Amino acid sequence: MLRYSSLLVVAGLGAAPLAAAAQNPSRAAGAFALREQVDRVRADVAARAVRYQGRDRGPEQTERFSRKVKLGRDGRFTIENISGDITVTGGSGDDVSIEAVKRTRGGAGQLASVRILVDERPGRVEVRTEHTAQNDRVSVDYTVTVPSAAAVDARSVSGTVKVTRVQGAVRAETVSGNIVAASTPKLDAAKTVSGNVDLTDATSDADLTASTVSGTLRAKGLKARALELGSVSGDVLLSDVSCERLSVHSVSGSLEYAGALARRGRYEINTHSGSVRLTLSSDTGFELTANSFSGSIRSDLPVTLGATGSQDDRRRRGPGRGPGHSTHAVYGDGSAALSIRTFSGDIVINKR
Amino acid sequence: MHPNDAELNEYADASVDASRRGEIERHLEACTSCRQVVAELREIARVAATLELRDPPVRSWTRLERAIKLDAATERLPQNSRNSRRTFDLRVQRALREMSVMGRLAAAAALVLATAVGVQMMRGSAARRPASAPAATATAPAPAPAAAAQSVEAELRQAEDHYEKAIQGLEQIANAEQSVFDPRTAATLQKNLAVIDQAISESRAALRTEPASEPAQQSLLENFKAKVALLQDTVALINEMRKGNEAGAARIVSGLKQKGD
Secondary structure, eight states: OOOOTHHHHHHHTTOOOHHHHHHOGGGHHHHHHHHHHHHHHHHHHHHHHHHHGGGGGSOOEEEEEEEEEEOOTTOEEEEEEEESOEEEEEESSSEEEEEEEEEESSOGGGGGGEEEEEEEETTEEEEEEEEOSSSOOOEEEEEEEEETTOEEEEEEEESOEEEESOOSOEEEEEEESOEEEESOTTEEEEEOSBSOEEEESOEEEEEEEEEOSSSOEEEESOEEEEEEEEOSSSOEEEEEEEEEEEEEEESSOOEEEEEEEEEEEEEEEEESSSOEEEEEOSOOOEEEEEEESSSBEEEOSOOEEEEEOOSOGGGOOSTTOSBSOEEEEEETTOOEEEEEEESSOOEEEEEO | OOOOHHHHHHHHTTOSOHHHHHHHHHHHHHOHHHHHHHHHHHHHHHHHHHSOOOOOOHHHHHHHHHHHHHHHTTSOOOOSHHHHHHHHHHHHHHHHHHSOHHHHHHHHHHHHHHHHHHHHHHHHHHHHSOTTSOSGGGGSOOOOHHHHHHHHHHHHHHHHHHHHHHHHHHHHHHHHTGGGSOHHHHHHHHHHHHHHHHHHHHHHHHHHHOTTOHHHHHHHHHHHHHHHHHHHHHHHHHHHHHTTOHHHHHHHGGGOOTTOO
């Protein structure tokens, strides 16, 4: 939860934008010189950081912030934080209640260098966290209550974002931290880079996007028209899920889907080495297209096989079974379309 | 308080609400940095307007292709390239609106490199389309199997070259600037890039033993796309953080859909 001061030092130099330098080779020499300058500053910052270590060993200093502002029942609330958690809960009334605690183990004077800015406009409240000093190590934890019908947009860089019982549209994003959303009937997006995504009883009228690079994406009781889910190495675990369209992409993460398929629903799953397990809770028919280079494909449901096999005899080990298969199969009326692709992960379809 | 990036984008595009426009104009009179952002946005729009029309960059094509596959059975989706391009343009416009100025610049270079990949794969898809498919190529004589296989492999190699160029450029930036991230995020990004590299190696090894394997070909391309996407998002985060706008970095997480854009 600590903020890395070198960021602002480097930014403060006004270093030439990398992209611009890349676009114009004639600036390369200048950019190189600038890079050396930046490196020197970085080294200096690192040395200062070593000397600075002791400051985190002191007792925790805190400062509380409390404010109540009018938003209106269906207004929009936005909050941005750099370091620290954000907890937003839907409540009654027209007001937004903002409680914040600044924390540091450095000197108490550092607390003053972090400002909480609240911008009020009709139907809109924005909260920003401004760090005015370059070397502070202050985090701010927010606990906010908003009118339950309000829309919420909560973003943090380093910290968990939790949104509960908010009826309006919700977006929750962080770079390093978890995303938790519960009882949010209009969840639009839940995204993190380094952290888990946990969704409980979340729904969406339209498209819901959720992703993490390395964490686990877990959803229970999720209902949406369209779900777009992704990870690189994290698993995607869905239970009691219902959606008309599903798109899941992962590299090494596995997918577990337990729920119903919608008639005429479209489901696309793509993972390299992760396994795919669908546990279906309804009798909805589906048309399955499954491909795997070396993983096995298995359906415990009585499917009618269509074109099955591959270009290589070695991989023809029986319809729908064994490694390295391309399978086309139909279950029931085949109304839903199921496309599953893995490289080495196994594919299993069964019934709950 | 400064207008946020989205508002400045809308202002620069003259699409901001009239009520908000006046407020932003008043702010711009007093704020040099926001004026600079608006000027850069307008310059990008001006330069972009002079660019030759190209086929979709691969990341957008991937998403579009996925959407088409998902929709094809139930909806009448655009079949000709004009409509496809229109759909693509709308997606790109939306994506660009969400990106920072610096992110646009950095992404632009990679997208230009990736465009040719999209073109090649579109051609490849057309070549492999079954004769029954309603496509303009249906009347063309079908290539001999061996020739078709060679053609696909050649396209794959070409696509690989383009991806590698895009990846090389992005990696240079990402590797040089890893220090802007907190250690946990930096480690996460490095670890996951390594995961993708491993997947690429596995796909390549599979293609060495079975060059015509479609799952292996698809897997290789998917993994390249995943790597390009993760690197593009990493560079976008770096740009935000270099501006000292760490909060803005969280916004860029919107673009972190490394598994296909």
